[in-house]
Amino acid sequence: xxxxxxxxxxxxxxxxxxxxxxxxxxxxxxxxxxxxxxxxxxxxxxxxxxxxxxxxxxxxxxxxxxxxxxxxxxxxxxxxxxxxxxxxxxxxxxxxxxxxxxxxxxxxxxxxxxxxxxxxxxxxxxxxxxxxxxxxxxxxxxxxxxxxxxxxxxxxxxxxxxxxxxxxxxxxxxxxxxxxxxxxxxxxxxxxxxxxxxxxxxxxxxxxxxxxxxxxxxxxxxxxxxxxxxxxxxxxxxxxxxxxxxxxxxxxxxxxxxxxxxxxxxxxxxxxxxxxxxxxxxxxxxxxxxxxxxxxxxxxxxxxxxxxxxxxxxxxxxxxxxxxxxxxxxxxxxxxxxxxxxxxxxxxxxxxxxxxxxxxxxxxxxxxxxxxxxxxxxxxxxxxxxxxxxxxxxxxxxxxxxxxxxxxxxxxxxxxxxxxxxxxxxxxxxxxxxxxxxxxxxxxxxxxxxxxxxxxx
Amino acid sequence: xxxxxxxxxxxxxxxxxxxxxxxxxxxxxxxxxxxxxxxxxxxxxxxxxxxxxxxxxxxxxxxxxxxxxxxxxxxxxxxxxxxxxxxxxxxxxxxxxxxxxxxxxxxxxxxxxxxxxxxxxxxxxxxxxxxxxxxxxxxxxxxxxxxxxxxxxxxxxxxxxxxxxxxxxxxxxxxxxxxxxxxxxxxxxxxxxxxxxxxxxxxxxxxxxxxxxxxxxxxxxxxxxxxxxxxxxxxxxxxxxxxxxxxxxxxxxxxxxxxxxxxxxxxxxxxxxxxxxxxxxxxxxxxxxxxxxxxxxxxxxxxxxxxxxxxxxxxxxxxxxxxxxxxxxxxxxxxxxxxxxxxxxxxxxxxxxxxxxxxxxxxxxxxxxxxxxxxxxxxxxxxxxxxxxxxxxxxxxxxxxxxxxxxxxxxxxxxxxxxxxxxxxxxxxxxxxxxxxxxxxxxxxxxxxxxxxxxxxxxxxx
Numbered sequence: 001x002x003x004x005x006x007x008x009x010x011x012x013x014x015x016x017x018x019x020x021x022x023x024x025x026x027x028x029x030x031x032x033x034x035x036x037x038x039x040x041x042x043x044x045x046x047x048x049x050x051x052x053x054x055x056x057x058x059x060x061x062x063x064x065x066x067x068x069x070x071x072x073x074x075x076x077x078x079x080x081x082x083x084x085x086x087x088x089x090x091x092x093x094x095x096x097x098x099x100x101x102x103x104x105x106x107x108x109x110x111x112x113x114x115x116x117x118x119x120x121x122x123x124x125x126x127x128x129x130x131x132x133x134x135x136x137x138x139x140x141x142x143x144x145x146x147x148x149x150x151x152x153x154x155x156x157x158x159x160x161x162x163x164x165x166x167x168x169x170x171x172x173x174x175x176x177x178x179x180x181x182x183x184x185x186x187x188x189x190x191x192x193x194x195x196x197x198x199x200x201x202x203x204x205x206x207x208x209x210x211x212x213x214x215x216x217x218x219x220x221x222x223x224x225x226x227x228x229x230x231x232x233x234x235x236x237x238x239x240x241x242x243x244x245x246x247x248x249x250x251x252x253x254x255x256x257x258x259x260x261x262x263x264x265x266x267x268x269x270x271x272x273x274x275x276x277x278x279x280x281x282x283x284x285x286x287x288x289x290x291x292x293x294x295x296x297x298x299x300x301x302x303x304x305x306x307x308x309x310x311x312x313x314x315x316x317x318x319x320x321x322x323x324x325x326x327x328x329x330x331x332x333x334x335x336x337x338x339x340x341x342x343x344x345x346x347x348x349x350x351x352x353x354x355x356x357x358x359x360x361x362x363x364x365x366x367x368x369x370x371x372x373x374x375x376x377x378x379x380x381x382x383x384x385x386x387x388x389x390x391x392x393x394x395x396x397x398x399x400x401x402x403x404x405x406x407x408x409x410x411x412x413x414x415x416x417x418x419x420x421x422x423x424x425x426x427x428x429x430x431x432x433x434x435x436x437x438x439x440x441x442x443x444x445x446x447x448x449x450x451x452x453x454x455x456x457x
Numbered sequence: 458x459x460x461x462x463x464x465x466x467x468x469x470x471x472x473x474x475x476x477x478x479x480x481x482x483x484x485x486x487x488x489x490x491x492x493x494x495x496x497x498x499x500x501x502x503x504x505x506x507x508x509x510x511x512x513x514x515x516x517x518x519x520x521x522x523x524x525x526x527x528x529x530x531x532x533x534x535x536x537x538x539x540x541x542x543x544x545x546x547x548x549x550x551x552x553x554x555x556x557x558x559x560x561x562x563x564x565x566x567x568x569x570x571x572x573x574x575x576x577x578x579x580x581x582x583x584x585x586x587x588x589x590x591x592x593x594x595x596x597x598x599x600x601x602x603x604x605x606x607x608x609x610x611x612x613x614x615x616x617x618x619x620x621x622x623x624x625x626x627x628x629x630x631x632x633x634x635x636x637x638x639x640x641x642x643x644x645x646x647x648x649x650x651x652x653x654x655x656x657x658x659x660x661x662x663x664x665x666x667x668x669x670x671x672x673x674x675x676x677x678x679x680x681x682x683x684x685x686x687x688x689x690x691x692x693x694x695x696x697x698x699x700x701x702x703x704x705x706x707x708x709x710x711x712x713x714x715x716x717x718x719x720x721x722x723x724x725x726x727x728x729x730x731x732x733x734x735x736x737x738x739x740x741x742x743x744x745x746x747x748x749x750x751x752x753x754x755x756x757x758x759x760x761x762x763x764x765x766x767x768x769x770x771x772x773x774x775x776x777x778x779x780x781x782x783x784x785x786x787x788x789x790x791x792x793x794x795x796x797x798x799x800x801x802x803x804x805x806x807x808x809x810x811x812x813x814x815x816x817x818x819x820x821x822x823x824x825x826x827x828x829x830x831x832x833x834x835x836x837x838x839x840x841x842x843x844x845x846x847x848x849x850x851x852x853x854x855x856x857x858x859x860x861x862x863x864x865x866x867x868x869x870x871x872x873x874x875x876x877x878x879x880x881x882x883x884x885x886x887x888x889x890x891x892x893x894x895x896x897x898x899x900x901x902x903x904x905x906x907x908x909x910x911x912x913x914x915x916x917x918x919x
Contacts, residue, residue, distance in 0.1 A: 023477050025516055025524055027556055029568060035618075042613035045620060047605065049569055049586070051526065051554050053514065071526070071551050074570065076586040077608025077622050085606040085623070085749060087570045087584040088529060088550040371521075371560065418521045421558070452568070454556070456518045 020059070024457045026052040032449030036308070036320035038436055041443040046316055047076040049083070052095060062103065068096035095127055106136045116149065116174070117301070118190035119217045120230045120262045121312065122326065124172070125301035128153055132174070142180045145188075149174035153298070159199070162243040166206065171195045172298070185220040194298065196238075204246040207253070209238045213298070224268040232260035232295055258295030259283050260326075262302070272363075276356040278305045280325055284349020284387035294347035300326045305354055306382045307410050307428035307447060314412070314424050314451045322430065322445050323384070323405050325350050349387030350405070356380040374416035382408040386435065394438050404433030406445070425450040476518070481919040482511040488766045488912030492758065492872070500906060505766055506535040511552065521560065527553040552584055563593040573602065573627065574751070575643040577682045577716040578762065579736075579772075580665045582751035585625065600629040609651070614695040619658060623649040625748075631669075639671040643682075647748055656696035659707075663688045663748065667714075676722040684714035686745055712738050712745030716752070730755065730800040734771060737793025737821035744793040744821075747772055754796050756816045757852045757870035757910065764854070764866050764914045771796050771818060775847065793821035794847070808859070814852035820845045820877070848874040867913040874908065 031047040050072030058064045070093045074083040082089010098112030110132045117125035130151035137144045149172075156168035171194070178188035196209035217230040236258075240251035263279040280302070285293035303312040304325055311317060311326055318324075361375045389401035412426040430445040487506045494500045509531035517523040529552040533539045539546015555569030567589040574582035587604030602625075609621035625648075631641035647663040667684040690707040715735040722728045732755050736745035750772045753762040761770045769775070775792050798816025805811055823845050854868035 023514075023516070025526075027524060029556075037613075040613040041618075042611050043618040044611045046608075047586075049554070051524070053526065071554055074551070074554075074586065075608060077605030077624075079607065082551055083570065083586040083605070084608070085583055085585055085604075087552055087586070090547055090549065091551050092528070092549050418519065420518060421522060454518070454522065456516050456522070456524055 020057060022056045022058075022457075024054050024455065026054075026453070026455045028451065028453045030314075030316060030449060030451045032315045032447055034316065034320065034447035034449070035443065036322045036445050036447065038322060044320065046319065048073040048078075048081075048316070049076075050074070054096075062101060064100040064102070066096060066098055066100065067094075069093065070095040108134045110134075116151065118176070118192075118215060119188060119219075120215075120228070120232075120264075121301040121303065122230060122232045122260055122262060122295075122297050123190055123192055123213045123215055123300065124298045126299045128172075130172075139179065142182070144180075145176075145178045147174060147176040153194075156198075161203065161206075166197060168197050168199060168206075184222070185218070187216070187218050189214060189216040191215075192298065200240075200251075202246065204243045205248055205251065206241045206243065207238060207251075208241050209236065211236045226266040228262075228264040230260075230262045232258075232262070232297075234258045234295055234297075256285075256293040258293060260295040264305070272360045274358045276305065276358065278352075278354045278356070280304055280350060280352040282325065282347070282350045282387070284347050286348065286388040286390055294349055295326075296347065297326060302326050304352055304382065305356055306352075306380055306408050307412070307426055308408050308430045308445060309350075309352060309382055309384050309405070313428075314426050315428075315447050315449050323350075323435075325352060325384075348390045348403075350384055351387060352382060352384045354380055354382035354408075371417050372415055373418065374414075376414045378410070378412045378414070380408070380410035380412070382410075384408070385433070390435075392435060392438055396439070400434075400438055402434045402438060405435045406430045406433040406437075420454045420456065422453045423450065424453075476516060478515045480513050480515075482513075483915075483917040483919070484509045485915040486764075486766050486912065487914075488910055490765070490767050490908070490910030490912070492767045492769065492908050492910060494906075494908070503767070507532040507540070507766065508535075509533070520562075521558060523557045523559075525553065525555060525557070526551070565591045567591065573604065575629065575645070575667060575682070576641065576669055576680070577667075577718075578751045578753065579682065579684055579714055579716050579747050580643060580645050580667060580750065581625075581627070581748045583749045587625070589627075596633040598629075598631045600627070602627045606647075607649075612652075614656070614658075617695070619650065619695065621650050621652065621658075623647060637673055639673075641669040641671070643667040643669065645748060653692060653705075654698060654700055656694065656698035657701045658693045658695055660691045660693055661688070662691075665748065677720070679717065679719040681715070681717040684712075684716075684745065686710075686712040686714070688712075710738075710743045712736065712743060714745040714747075718755075726804045728802040728804075730802065732796075732798045732800075732816075734794070734796040735821065736772070737795075744791040746791060754798055754816065755800055756796075756798055756814055756850050757854065757868050758850050758872045758908070759796055759798075759816060759818050759848070764868055765870075765910055765912045767910060769872070775818070775820075795819050795821050798850075808857060810856045812852070812854050812856070814854070815850070817849035818847045820847065844875060844877040846875055847878045848872055862918050864916040865913065866916070869911045870909060872908040 028050045029048065033043055033045045035041050035043045050070065052068055052070050054066065054068040056064060056066040071091055073081065074089065074091060075081045076083050078084060082091045094113065096113050096115060098110050098114045101109045101111070113127055113129050114132060115127050116132070128151045130149055132147060132149035134145070134147045137146070151172040151174065152169065153172055154170040158165050158167050173193045175191045176188065178186060180186045192213040194209070194211040196207070196211065198207045200207055212235045213233070215230050215232040217228070219228045234257060235255070237255045238253040240248035242248040260283070261279070261281040264276070265278070266274055266276045268274050282295050283293065301312045302310065302325060304310040307313040307315060309323060309325055311324060357379050359377045361377050362372070365372050365375055384405040386403045386405060389403045391399040392402045393399050408428060408430040410426065410428045412424065415423045417423055427448045428446070432442045432444060436442050485508045489502055489504045491500045491502045493503060509529065511527055511529050513525065513527040515523060515525040529550045530548055533546065533548060539548045551570065553570050553572060555567050555571045558566045558568070570584055570586050571589060573585050573589065585604040585606060587602055589600060589602035592599045604625040604627065606623040606625050611618050611620050626646040628644040629641070631639055633639050643665070644667070645665040649661040651659050653659040664687045665684060667682050669680070669682040671680045672678060688710040692704045694701055713736070715733065717733040719732070720728060720730050734752065734754055738744055751762050752772050754760045754771060757763050757765060758768055759771050760768045761772050771794050773791070775794050796816060796818045798814060800812055800814040803811045850870060850872045852868065852870045854866065857865040859865060
C-alpha cells in the first residue's frame with residue numbers, strides 16, 4: 001500500500017510539473033529564386049532558416065509566463081546573419097516575453113512583449129510592448145469580446161525644452177470589439193489611436209500627431225459560401241508645435257485620410273474543390289504637395305493570397321518587393337527632380353482582384369505516398385491597377401500616365417507530411433503592365449521556391 | 458500486475474519528457490605560456506583563463522522529425538570579452554540549429570546549421586548551413602551534402618545573373634569490408650566566385666579527394682587518410698574593363714596530405730600511440746591546405762586542436778613572409794611540414810590516465826628560403842638557414858575523470874625550436890599581418906629559446 005501511495009504521489013508530482021512547464025518550437029525554412037527588380041532581371045537565390053523556440057510556465061490558474069525566442073532569419077552563407085562558415089552568429093532575439101494574468105475565465109491581462117494583430121492585418125500585425133486586457137461578456141445571449149491595450153511602439157526619450165519636459169516617441173491605444181451575431185456570423189471593429197511626438201531639425205519645433213484607425217469587419221458562413229470583409233479607415237492629423245514662441249507657419253504636412261476595403265471569400269464547389277475570390281482596394285492620391293491621402297497601416301502585414309503582390313506570402317516577402325499593396329510607395333520616378341511632376345509623396349493606391357482555385361488531391365497520392373496526409377493544389381490569378389494614374393518615365397525620358405501594374409499568375413501546392421510538417425512549393429509570375437512595361441519587352445517578375453514549416457509541441 | 462502497470466505508466470511519463478532534452482557542455486581553460494614571445498631576451502609569459510558553455514536542446518516530435526539547437530556562450534575570457542568587470546557581454550551565439558527528417562530509420566535528411574567534418578578533420582571541421590543526407594546500408598554508409606559557406610549575393614552583368622560566394626558539395630563514403638578492414642573516401646568540392654575587378658570574375662574550384670583505410674586488429678588499430686587537393690582559378694571577363702588585359706599569374710595548385718593515427722594496447726594499463734601528419738607537395742607554393750581544418754596531432758603545442766589555448770598550428774602557421782622587390786607583391790609562402798609523434802598512456806586508476814608525448818616537426822623538403830627583407834628603408838636579400846628540422850616537443854599530461862562527468866586535463870608542454878623555426882614563424886604574425894624587424898633580425902640571430910606552456914582544462918557535460 002505504501003508503495004502505491006508513494007507511486008501515486010510521484011506520479012501526481014510528475015504530471016503537475018510537466019503541466020506547468022511547456023516547451024515547443026516553430027521552424028521555417030525557405031529557399032527561393034526570384035527576379036523582382038524593376039531595373040534589371042537579376043535572379044537572386046536565398047535560402048534561410050528561422051526557429052522560434054518557446055517556453056511557457058503556468059504557476060497556477062491565474063498566472064502564466066511565456067517566452068518566445070527567434071533565431072533567424074539565418075540566410076545560408078550570410079555572414080551577418082550567422083549562416084556563413086563557422087556560424088556562431090549572435091542572432092537569438094526575444095520575440096515575446098509576457099506575463100499573463102487571468103483573474104477569472106472571462107478576463108485576461110497580458111503584460112510585456114506580446115503579439116498583436118487586427119482582423120486582416122491592415123492596421124497592426126507585429127510584436128509590441130505594452131499591456132492588453134481581453135474580456136468576454138454575454139450580450140443578448142451572445143458573446144461580446146473586447147480588447148483594450150496600451151502599447152509603446154517607439155520611445156525616443158525625453159527632452160527639457162521651454163522649461164518643460166517633453167516625451168518623444170509613439171504610443172498606441174487599442175479598443176477592439178467583436179460580437180458573435182449567431183453561430184455563423186460575427187461583426188467587429190479594430191480601433192487604434194496613436195499619439196506621436198517627434199523632434200524636427202529645429203529644436204523648438206515638434207511634430208505632434210493624433211492618428212486614428214478604425215476597421216469594422218464582418219465574417220459569415222452561408223452554407224458553402226464564406227465571406228470576410230474589412231473596411232479600413234485612417235485619419236492622420238499632424239501638427240507642428242512651436243516652443244519658446246517660435247512661429248510654425250512655414251511647416252506644412254496636411255491632415256489626411258485614407259480608406260481601404262479588403263474582401264476575402266471562399267466557395268466550396270464540392271468536397272475536393274473550392275473557389276476563392278479576394279479583393280483589395282486602397283485609395284491613392286497624386287495631388288501636388290501631398291499625395292498623402294491614401295490608406296496605410298501602422299505596421300500592416302496583409303495577405304492578398306498572391307505570392308508577389310502581397311505583404312505576407314510564402315516566400316521571402318519584402319526582398320526586392322516590386323509593388324507592395326500597403327506599404328509606402330514613392331509614386332514618382334526617383335530620377336525626376338522637377339517639382340512640377342505631380343506627386344511628391346504618398347501612394348498611387350491599388351485595386352487588386354484575385355481569384356483562386358483550390359483542389360484537394362490527397363486521395364490521388366495517399367496510396368502511393370502514405371507520408372502525405374494532405375495535399376492541396378492551388379492556382380491564383382490577380383490583376384492589379386493603381387487607383388490614380390501616375391506619370392511614369394521611360395528610358396526615353398518621356399512621361400506617360402500609367403495605372404496598370406500587372407497580372408499575376410500563381411501555382412502552388414501545400415502538402416502536409418506526416419503529422420506536422422508542411423511543405424509548400426510555389427511558382428509565381430507577374431507580367432508587368434504599363435506601369436513597368438511602358439515600352440514593352442520588360443522581363444516578367446518571377447519567384448520560384450519552397451517553404452518547409454513545422455510546429456513542434 | 459500492479460507493478461507492471463505502474464512501470465508502464467512511469468515509462469510513458471518518461472517518454473513524454475524524453476521528447477525534449479536539455480544538456481550543456483562546459484569548458485574552462487587556464488593556461489600560462491610564452492609561445493608568442495618574439496625576443497629571446499625578453500620572454501613574455503602570458504596568462505589567460507577562459508570559459509565556454511554550450512547549452513543544447515533537442516526535441517523529438519515523432520519517429521520522423523527532431524530538432525536540435527546548440528548555443529555557445531563564450532569563449533569568455535576572464536577580464537575581457539564579456540568577462541571583465543560588470544560582465545554583461547552579448548555573447549550568446551547560435552552554433553547549430555537543425556531539423557532531422559527521417560523518412561525511414563536508415564535515412565536522415567538534416568537541414569540547417571550543422572557540424573560537418575571529415576574523419577581526420579584535415580579538410581573541413583566546422584559548422585555550416587546546408588542540407589545533408591545520411592544514409593545507412595548493410596555495409597555502406599554515405600553522407601552527401603550541399604552547403605552554402607558564404608553568400609555574397611547576385612549581380613546582373615552582361616544580361617546574365619552571377620552568384621558570388623562559396624558553395625560546397627560534400628560526399629563521405631565508408632565501406633566495411635570485414636570486421637578488420639574499413640575503406641572510405643571523403644570528397645569535398647569548393648566552388649567560389651568573387652569579383653576580381655569590376656567586370657571580371659574570378660572562379661575558383663578546389664577539389665579534395667581523401668581515401669581512408671581503417672584497420673582494427675583488436676589490440677592494434679591504425680587509421681590512415683590520404684588527401685589529394687587540386688585548385689583551379691579561372692578569370693571570366695563578363696564586361697569590358699580596360700584595366701583587365703591578361704589573366705594574372707594564378708597557377709593551378711596541387712597539395713598532398715597524409716594523416717596516420719595508430720594505437721597499440723600493450724596491456725590493460727599501457728597503451729602506445731604513434732601519429733604522423735604530412736602536408737606538402739612539389740613546389741613551395743603548392744603545399745596542402747585544408748578548407749577549414751581542425752586537425753589534432755595529439756601534441757599540445759604543435760597542434761591545431763589542442764587542449765589548451767595557444768599553439769603553433771601545423772596546418773597553416775609555418776609560413777615564410779615573402780616580398781618581391783620587383784613586383785611589390787607580399788604574401789605568406791606556405792611550407793610543407795611533417796609531424797611524427799609518439800605517446801604512452803598509462804592508466805594509473807580507472808579514472809586517471811597519465812600521458813607522455815614526444816613529437817617533432819620538420820619541413821617536408823629543404824626550401825629555398827632566401828627572401829627579401831626590409832632593413833629600415835632598404836630591401837636586402839636575407840639568406841636564412843635551410844635546415845629542414847624545425848623543432849621538437851615533449852608533453853606530460855593527465856586525464857582525470859571525477860564524479861563521472863567532470864574531466865580534468867592538466868598538461869605541461871615544452872617546445873624546443875631551432876633557427877629554422879624562428880624564420881618560419883616568429884618573424885611574421887599571420888593574425889594581424891604585422892612583422893617585426895626590430896627584434897629577431899636586427900642582429901641576425903633568431904629567437905631559439907625553449908617555449909613552454911602549462912595549464913589545465915576542465916570539461917563538464919551536464
